Amino acid sequence: MGTKSHTVDDKGFDYMANTGREEKDRDTCGMLLAIIIMVFLTLSQYLGWY
């Protein structure tokens, strides 16, 4: 089994390659989701929801 066969699909998409605009967009998605989750969980405690 070749090394790349684990990560590259039949269309040449390598899921472990993370560069350029695509990387920045993924970072933005992760960062926004983290902020949303943390703000929601923290605020809901301060507001007495749990």
Next chain:
Amino acid sequence: MAGGVITIYEQTRKSFLSSLYSFKVVLPGLLAMLFIAVFSNNLPGVPNPFTLENLFRWLDGVIGPLNHQPFFQILNSNFVWNPLLMGFIIGNIFGVPHCWKRGLSYIHILMPLGIIMLAPHFMIGHAFKLGFWPIALCAGFMLLTATATLLLAKLFKVDDRQASIIAGGLSTGDPHAGIILMPLIKAKGGQVINASIGVIGFGLISMLLLPGLAGFFDFPQTYIGLASVIGVGNGHQALYAAYESGYEAGRYALWFDVGRHVIMPAGFLYVFIAMFIRKLRRPDDPKVQATRGIDKFPVWLGVFICAWILACLHLFKEPAHHAIFNMVQWDFSLAAAALGLSISFKDIAAAGVRGFILTIVTGILRIALLLAVIAVCVKAGLLQA
């Protein structure tokens, strides 16, 4: 992509949400990650008893405690390594179907997400109870170990990306720091796992070595506990070493471990910043690979630092901190599954044994210096006998 070439992604991109692709193409990969995670760990909200974690706990019961520590905990089994191991086994035995790969690319979203959410876990104030000198020793040896690893890497001709992962894992006393450094250093998966195996492997050596060496000094049990935390680290490996010296030393290792734990982010931030500055200074040096591809300080890392500062100011109280950490467990379980699937035996072997030799040499030097410093501190009265 570099060099001004417009990639297929950029041609079809509409907004940053384009990196999520379409639900249809990512679903198989997401399900693969979900099932690996759910059958690896006892995740919050999932009442599934058939997990690798429960199997290891059952085996721990069969083996029995070793110096009061479960065997698989000594091997660092946890919510990161369990799905990684399962993904690795599945990937290497059955391969990874093409239709999974779009979904598995969500690992790159999950990594910054999980690292940011980890920030509330490290509250500096929790270590204040230890007093100044134990905290100073934890922080000093963390920075010293990281620096020594990065400098000695040149001597042993270890790839700078792998050396950075070793520096992060060895200095913080937690191999997970290597996984956290992976997207920042731009290390290959095989290098990360090779380095982590080396750090855990050296932890096993040092937990057997340290009690014997500490026996040559006439330390109080208190500071054998401190020496185990700083010199061995890796959670239960430090506890094994301390309990080998005595019950009181073991209890004090638990007491001092918070000093190592809360400053952990400083360890991996230090390694990243040191390697990032090095790359900026030597932009065209082909030997400098660590952080290559990162043009400026990542915004999400800035968010992590802000969240860490807020955590230190006690913004995230219980149970919100606990709820956020449950999200971290989910996040890293899914990401580790994708990482495990991506790695072949060849990738790990390709990183070679130089990294392990570097880990052993740096680790032994750390233990020798640490015991000498603690002996001086006890004699000088800085650490109360």
